[in-house]
Amino acid sequence: MHLHCYVWTGMGEDLRNEAERRMPPPPEDPAPFLASPLPPMRTCDWLLKPARRIDATFTKVDDALDWLAERYKSAEPSFLAPHAEAAIGLDFRLHLARTSLEGGVDVQWGFWLTGGRFLTCGVVCCPNRQADHRCPAA
Template identity: 75%
Template sequence: MHLHCYVWSGIGAELRNEAERRPPLPPADPGPFTGSPLPPMRTCDWLLKPARRIDASPASPDDALAWLAERHRTAEGSFLRPADEARIGLGFRLETAREALHNGVDVQWGIWLTGGRFLTCGVVCCSPNRHADYRCPAS
């Protein structure tokens, strides 16, 4: 198994456009999904996006956690509800992400930012992924 990291930040209301967030059936027909910058509804479906959407391919779960922590810290000044984020805590987020990744489970964080923006960061387990039998987008 290896990992791929994905990030999207944009106007949160755009997330309502589910047609661009769900891959069409059958997966062979890309429809608007692959060209859309929007994050998928299911974390594993990031693997159906073009390889250029991969933000990082960490060598280990610890490297993926460092990537998540950096994305979190970068956005910290724009959190819509910083007190709520502080209650959750980056340490708790990283602890649960570590457990998930070590068990082969994808991690997806979503945080509301000021100005109606939304940040989503995902770490996806690849080859294999426990939720979908997709080929690696980087191969």
Template identity: 70%
Template sequence: MHLHCYSWTGVGDDRRNEAERRPPPPSGDPGPFLASPLPPMRTCDWLLKPRNRIDASPGSVGEALEWLTGRYRAAEPQFLRTEDEARIGLGLRLENAGESLSAGVDVQWGIWLRGGRFVTCAVICCSPNRDAAHRCPAT
């Protein structure tokens, strides 16, 4: 197993556009999914996005946690509900993410930002992924 990291920041209400967030059927027209910058409905479906959507491919769970920390810290000044996020905290998020990734479970964080924006950061387990038999986008 190896890992790929993905992120998206944009207008939170855009996530309602499910047509752009659902992959096409295997034999169907690719539709808007591949071209859309929106995060997929299912976390594992990030692996279906084009290779250039990969932000990082960390060599270990520890490196993936460093990537998540960087994304969190970059978004932190814009958090909409800082008091709510403080109750969760980066430490607990990282502890849970480390346990999940070590067990082969994908991790996705989503946080509302000021101005109706939303940030999502995902670390996806690849080759194999426990939720889908998607091929590695980096090959």
């Protein structure tokens, strides 16, 4: 197993555009989903996006956790509700992420930022236990 890491920052209101965030069932056209910069509704569906959307790939859980921690720390000054996030904290988030990834379960973090922006960071297990998607880097 390896781990693909994805990140998106944009206006939170854009997340309402479910048509671009949900892979349509056949025979509908998947082009809007595939071309959209928006994060998918299901974390595993990041694997359907073009390989250029991959921010990093790791074979070790520790490396993926470091990636998550870096994204968290760089966004922390812009958290919309830093006091609420402090109640959860990075250490607890990393503990849960480790448990999930070591069990082959994807991890998705999302944070509201100042100015109506939203940040999402996802680590997706490949191969994936939720969907039979091929590896985008293959």
